[in-house]
Amino acid sequence: MSGAPDESSVRVALRIRPQLAKEKIEGCHICTYVMPGEPQVVLGKDKAFTYDFVFDMDTQQDAIYTHCTERLIEGCFEGYNATIFAYGQTGSGKTYTMGTGFDVNIGEDELGIIPRAVNHLFRGIEERRQAATEQGRPVPEFKINAQFLELYNEEVLDLFDSTRDLEARRQKSNIKIHEDANGGIYTVGVTTRTVTSAAEMIQCLKLGALSRTTASTQMNVQSSRSHAIFTIHLCQVRVCSPDNNDNETDNRLANDSEIDEFETLTAKFHFVDLAGSERLKRTGATGDRAKEGISINCGLLALGNVISALGDRSKRSTHVPYRDSKLTRLLQDSLGGNSQTVMIACISPSDRDFMETLNTLKYANRARNIKNKVMVNQDRASQQISALRTEIARLQMELMEYKTGKRMVGEDGMEGINDLVHENSMLQTENNHLRVRVKAMQETIDAQRARLTHILSDQANQVLAKAGEGNEEIGLMIENYIKEIEELRAKLLESEAVNENLRKNLSRVSTRSSMYGGPGSFLAPEKEASDVIEMAKKDLEKLKRKERKKKKRLRRYEESRHPEVASVVKDEIPDNDQERGNEEAEAEASDHDEAEDADGEEEEFDVAGEETSDESDSEELDEKENVQADLANITCEIAIKQKLIDELENSQRRLHTLKQQYEQKLTMLHNKIRDTQLERDKVLHNMGSVESGTEEKAKKIKAEYERKLSSMNKELQKLQSAQKEHTRLLKNQSQYEKQLKKLQQDVTEMKKTKVSLMRQMKEQQERNRASECRRNREIASLKKDQRRAEHQVKQLEAQKRQQELILRRKNEEVTALRRQVRPVSGKVTRRVPEPPQEPSHRAVPGRLQSSAANTSNGARSSPVRMGSIYLSRTARAKWQSLERRVSDIIMQRMTISNMETDMNRLLKQREDLTRRRERVSRKREKMAVDGADADRSLASLNEELESLSANIDYINDSIADCQANIMQMEEAKEEGDTVDVTAVISSCNLSEARFLLDH
Structure with a gap:
């Protein structure tokens, strides 16, 4: 379970604390920006830093614990060491994040990492005990110890030591730091407290935190004056969990054993709350506070050197200075050793702390490159048991291979792999390839069959369309018929292939039987097989005849319905059908000849036994049943299709009958109208020719006919008006349709216009955006060029000052040397x-x-003088190169220092202006409340406020430019740092070094 060490990078989290009320009042701006959705922070304008986690100002404590620490606690239960430490300037929120500064009014949501980790640890212990009880396994045993150390002025102090007084800080500590054989760091002389609950652990933490050294400075009211390390040692004894990689035989061995195997895992968790880096001119520390600040900075410098040596790829082969400070010595196994490490870099978002924030971000960026070698901490017995279990599993696997024949021992005693294993694997591979090929070929055959069916149906539909009788249902019916015919043909070919294979097998069997005893002994089984085969052949021929009859009937039907389609189908059917037609004719001509041919064929081969004949009979019967089922399906489909055709014809007949009835009714109406008109004319004619009986009767008849005539005229007028209305509606409908089409065309044109306008607007926006981006880039480039020019000017000025200083120093040296030479x-x-x-x-x-x-050594030879001159030239060249590099580094540092001085001056000016603006604002508010002679004074105060605001804005812009210049100088310094000055010194030999020291 321990295994080989696993590489794990140090993970770095960045936390930005919120702005303080004092910073807001003093007008400090936020100089950090967190990229949304990315673990990246931008400092200033464009300098980006990427970490594993980035937490903005509004991040809560539980989110930081979940992302940074929760996984480390779970790793402790598996035997992995862990370390989490907070780093940053003073007042950046390290103690609040770690949770070592306890307050009475602190809430649950504001608890730091250490209290949450303690609760998580004991909750995990309880869960594991409960899970073991439920599963019926032995309950694991846990032992937890705690230590709380303080590193004050490079002295290790014990915060759990109750006998220690305040004066003990000034005395030398008796705590010793040692290293074990595995590279682990442990301390001697430290109080270790055994705890059994989370409340007891929290109480110990509170007591130690109260004993920690704190003091007030100008930057932090409660500043930690020492580094604190709270360590939890976890030791657990549990039943060995079987490895997932063990085989089944190993698991069976473990199950058969009634004795549980236990393992002992140990882990330690360091919670490190580092004191903040300080600048004495900002903290205003004096006396003891100044000594504490210097000690804190020395420890952090040593920690930075260790991180630089471990994180810089060019320095990994160099010595890592762990022993330069007790802080780095205590954290030796956490940085580059056996530990999972998380660093939380705490920074301030205010531009007043720009330099401290920049240094912290660079510090944390180097820490990401550190690689730790993580491994499980097991005792020796557990490691040996784990190794033995692995060895047993390997041996049992090897034994299983011998039993199965995979391994074998040759005649020479050498082990090897059996050839059958290789052959079996090769055959299995070939079988898989052949299966894939068969599947692919079957898919190809199905696709070709579908394509052939589709082509035949298309040709038949084209012929129907040319004949003017095209119908979709008839086309579908033809396509289905062709498809079924192709499927039956394929099945028939498969059956014939199977029969041919059986015939070959029977012929081989008969040949063998004739060679070993003659045909006489198998005469009775052969006759039975012949009878069965003859019956199967007859059944098969009957099936073939039925199929041919079906096809003939279908062709006759199609010839009677559509002669063109029948001709196409005849042309497309392969020659096999013609041959089958010839065979059918021959079969119908004489069944007796078929029987004789079958007997003749059966005499050609013999049967080896009754079992072979039964198998062939069963296969042929299965094929026969399949063919019968297919023919039955064909017949059913034909009946269904014929029924559909009959229904279509009946519906057409009904439509024709309705049409005839409608036409008859129309004819009857026309005849009735014509008869009525004839009757009217006849009556009128009779009235004029025949003598009228009475005048009254004539009037009645005339009135009646006039009434009928008027009613018919009215009806005629109604019909005519209805016809006119119908005509008008038809005309309006056509107009409406034209208008609707016109409107639809207008809508379409408007949509096209809208799309084109939107496209133009989008293109215009893209052009505007591109031009704006181009202008922004040009402005940024111009600003960058301006900053570069200003930087070059400042650099040249600084270089000029440096050269003047060097020249002055050289002149002083020359003057001093001249004074020294005279008394020699x-x-x-x-x-x-x-x-x-x-x-x-x-x-x-x-x-x-x-x-x-020359006066004393006049006999010195010329070659010695020439060698001395060459040596001096080489040494002088190296010395000049060293001077140039040192001068460049000095110039860069001086330039950055000057820029930092300018930025501090601007910050001081902004602070003064902000306070002045606050005073003016309060004065204006007071004057507005008083209201006496306020107009003139308010106007002057408003002007003063506007002037102050403008000055503050200008100073903010100057501060931003100064920060950008500092960032550029830092980047240039990082590029220049790749050239190591010590390389020049190390390249000098002994003579050159002596010459340089003498001169």
């Missing part, structure tokens, strides 16, 4: 070796010394 005696000058030619500022003493050397 001859004896002293003889002891000085001959120097080579030097630069101009050493020309005078060089000449004096060379003259003295």
Whole structure:
């Protein structure tokens, strides 16, 4: 279970505290911006830093614990060490985040990481005990110890030591730091308290936190003056959980054993609350506070060097200075050792703390590159048991391979893999490939069959369409018929192939039987098989004849209905059908010949036994049943289709009958009208020709006919008016349709216009956006160029000042050397070796010394002088290179320092202006309340407020530009830091080093 160590990077979380009321009053701006949805923070304008977690100002305590610490507590139960430490400037919220500063009025939602981790730890212990009880396993045993250390002025103090007084801080501590054989760090002389509950652990934490050294500074009212390390040691004894990688035999072995195997896991969790980095000029610390600040910064510097050595890829092979500070010594196994480590970098969002925030972000960015080697902490017995279990599992697997024949021992005693295993695997692979190919070929055959059916149906439909009798239902029916015919043909071919295969098998069997005893012994089974085969053939021929009759009937029906379709179908059916037709004719001609042919074929092969004949009979019967079922389905489908056709014909007949009846009614109405008109004419004619009886009778008849005529005229007028109305409606309908079409066209045109306008608007917006982005880029580029030019000017000015300073120092050195040369005696000058030619500022003493050397050592040879000159040139070149690099570094540091001074000056000016604006604002409010002679004074105060606001805005812009310049200088410094100055010094040999020291 311990296994090999696993690499785990140090995870870094960034927390931005909210702005303080004091910072808001003083007009401090927020210089940090968190990218939404990304663990990235932007400092200033465009400098981005990416971490594992980023928490903005409104993040709650529970979210930080869930993301950063919860996984570490669960890892402790599995035997992994863990460390979480908070780093940042003073007053950035480290103690609040860790939860080591207890307050009376603190709520549950404001609890820090340590109280939440303690509750989580004991809750996990209770859950594991309860789960073991429910599963009937032995309950695991847990032992928890706690330590609370304080590192004050590089002295390790025990916060649990109740006998320690306040004066003990000034005395040397007796606590020792040691390293075990595995590289783990432990302390000697520290009080260790055993706890059994979360409340007891919290009480110990409170007592230790109250004993911690705190004091007030100008930046923080309750500033931690020491580094605090709260450590929880967890030891658990539990039943070994079977590894998931163990095989079944190993599990059976564990189940057969009635003795439970236990393992002991240990883990330690460091909660580190570092003291904040300080600047004495900002904290205003003096006396003891100043000493504490210096000690804090020394410890953090050593921690930064360790992080730089571990995180910088170019420095990983160098020595890691763990022993430079007791803080780094205590955290040795947490940084690059056996621990899962999380660093929480706490920063301030105010631009007043810009430099501290920048340094913290760079500090945390280097820590992300540290790789820890994490492994489970097991005792030796548990490790040995785990190794033995793994070995047993391996041996049992090997034994199983021997039993199954996978492994074998050769004649020479060497182990090897059986050839049958390789052959079996190869055959299985080939079988899988063949299955895939068969499946693909079957899919191809189905697709081709569907394509052929579709082509035949399309051709038949085209012929129907040309004949003018095209109908969708008839086309579908033809397509289904062709599809069924193709399927039956495929099944028939498969049946024939199966029969052919059976014939070949029977022929082989008969050949063998004739070779080993002749046909006489198998005469009776052969006759039975012949009878069965003859019956099967007859049944098969009957099925074929039925199919042919069905096809013939279908063709006759189609010829009678559609001669063109029948001709197409005849043309498309393969030659096999014609051959089958010939065979059918021959079969109908003489069944006796078929029987004789069948007997002749059956005499060609023999039967090996009754079992073979039964199998062939069953296969042929199955094929026969399938063919019968298919033919029955065809007959049923034909009946259904014929019924549908009859119904369609009946519906057409009914429609024709209704049409005839309607036409007859119309004819009867026309005849009735015509008869009425004829009767009227006849009556009128009779009235004029025949003598009238009485005048009254004639009047009645005339009135009656006039009444009928008027009623018929009215009816005629109504019909005519109805006809006119109908005509008008038809005309209006056509107009409406035209108007509707016109409106639809207008709507379509309007939609097209709208789409084009929207496209134009979108294109215009894109162009505007692109032009705006281009202008913004140009403005940013111009600003960047301006800042670069200003930076170059400042750099040149600083370089000029530095050169003047160097020149002044050189002149002073020359003057001092001239003063020193005058009292030098001859004896002293003889002891000085001959120097080579030097630069101009050493020309005078060089000449004096060379003259003295020439008088005393006149016999020195020329080759020695030439070697000395070459040595001096090489050393001088290296010295000049070293001077240039040191000068560049000094110039960069001086430039950054000057910029930082300017920014602090601007911050001070903004603070003064903000306070002045607050005073003016309060004065204006008071004057507005008094109301006496307020108009003139309010106007002047408003002008003053506007002027102050404008000045503050200008200073804010200047501060932002200064921060951007500092960021650029930091980037340039990081690029320049890749060239190590010590490389020049290390490249000098002994002679060159002596020359450089002498001169």
